[in-house]
Amino acid sequence: MNAKDSAPGGLALIEDLVNTLNIETGADTLDTVEGRAAFSLTEPDVPDARVLREALRSACLAHAGHRPPDGAAAPPLDRLLAEAPLRVTVDAAGAAALRPAAEPAGLTARVAAAIATAAADGTWSRLKACEAEDCQWAYYDRSPAGRRRWCSMSVCGARAKMRTYRAKRG
Numbered sequence: 001m002n003a004k005d006s007a008p009g010g011l012a013l014i015e016d017l018v019n020t021l022n023i024e025t026g027a028d029t030l031d032t033v034e035g036r037a038a039f040s041l042t043e044p045d046v047p048d049a050r051v052l053r054e055a056l057r058s059a060c061l062a063h064a065g066h067r068p069p070d071g072a073a074a075p076p077l078d079r080l081l082a083e084a085p086l087r088v089t090v091d092a093a094g095a096a097a098l099r100p101a102a103e104p105a106g107l108t109a110r111v112a113a114a115i116a117t118a119a120a121d122g123t124w125s126r127l128k129a130c131e132a133e134d135c136q137w138a139y140y141d142r143s144p145a146g147r148r149r150w151c152s153m154s155v156c157g158a159r160a161k162m163r164t165y166r167a168k169r170g
Contacts, residue, residue, distance in 0.1 A: 007140035010114025011127050013039075017049070017111070018057050018129065018138035039107055049107055055080055056111070060129035060138050064149065084112035132156040 007015040017039060020029045029035030030046050030053075041049055055077040085101035086109060098116040100109035118124035126141045130151040137151040150156035 005140070005142075007127055007138075008123060009117065009121075010110070011118050011123060011140060013114050014056055014111055014127060015138045015140065017053050017107075018060060020053060021050075023136050024134045040104060041107060045107070052080055052108060052111065057129055057136060057138070060127055061136065063125050064128035064131060064141075066129070066131055080108060081112045081115065084109040086112055086116070130156050 006012050020035060021027075028050075029038075030041070030049060036042065036046065039049065059077050084106070086098050087101045088096055089099050090096050098113050100106070100113055102109070105113075115124055118127070123140075126146060128139060128141050128148065130137045130139065131149045132151075135151060135156050137156075139148070139151040141148040
């Protein structure tokens, strides 16, 4: 995926966080200094970031009409976000926004503010996770009908269609 394909606004943060884990290979960029730095995390922050990541993945799967694989029991996202310190700000023009209460803002507060903004502008439900069980990559659905199923039609979509074709012929 390139920058043009990434989610708009604060949803890019969520997309990037969910995509820190490559389900197929097990590689987790939160295990690296660079991966943690991208989210302003320290090594002790990683376990909580992983819990948040999997709760977000579950929400993205739900947006796409899928449920997480059996045995995947991420805590409800709303419970995690309830702990995020946020405040309402109003600028000189009277525009209101939800912002993290502290600076520097923690990851959960930044995610909560991004979700609130995206929910208000109608984009939150377009952040989805790939249907392929060995992928589940987060992507922003820009399709007109909002029914995209895979992160990439040329990879995950093609694999799924080939499996369906082979099952019918076999």
